[in-house]
Amino acid sequence: MNSVSFFGTIDSEPQLLGMPGRDVYEFWLAVKGRRDKHALYVKVVAFMSLAVRLADELSQGDRVAVSGHLRSERWRGHSPRRIYVHSVIARDVQLARAPGEDA
Numbered sequence: 001m002n003s004v005s006f007f008g009t010i011d012s013e014p015q016l017l018g019m020p021g022r023d024v025y026e027f028w029l030a031v032k033g034r035r036d037k038h039a040l041y042v043k044v045v046a047f048m049s050l051a052v053r054l055a056d057e058l059s060q061g062d063r064v065a066v067s068g069h070l071r072s073e074r075w076r077g078h079s080p081r082r083i084y085v086h087s088v089i090a091r092d093v094q095l096a097r098a099p100g101e102d103a
Contacts, residue, residue: 002069004088006031006042007096010062016055025051027058029066029088043087044068054093063096 008031018024025046030039044066046054058064068090075083 003067004070005065005067006044006088007065008032008039008042008063010058010060010064011039011041013060014054014058016051018051021048023048023051023055025054027060029064042066043085044090044093045071045087046090046093050090050093054090057095058093065094065096066090067092 006029008029010027011030012028014025014027016023016025027044029042029044031042032039066088068088070086071089072084072086075085077083
């Protein structure tokens with residue numbers, strides 16, 4: 001089963017791409033390790049109705065919980081090496097609010 005969950009901060013300004021009915025929403029999520037000072041950066045992609053909902057709700061700096069599955073694609077650059085790009089195809093994204101924070 002290909003299933004992942006991440007909790008982190010939206011590190012880039014999210015973008016709604018595509019056309020009505022074929023909407024794509026993308027952003028980079030910074031996920032900090034427990035003892036590590038470095039963050040893991042994960043590309044998150046949402047499609048169709050989820051993409052439209054997220055475009056109205058999220059912005060850079062928001063803390064979110066993301067669940068979905070991993071997708072790998074071969075990068076078609078100029079390098080002779082095989083390079084793969086990994087992203088999370090979102091099934092659900094929830095805005096995480098601190099206790100006592102207004103909705």
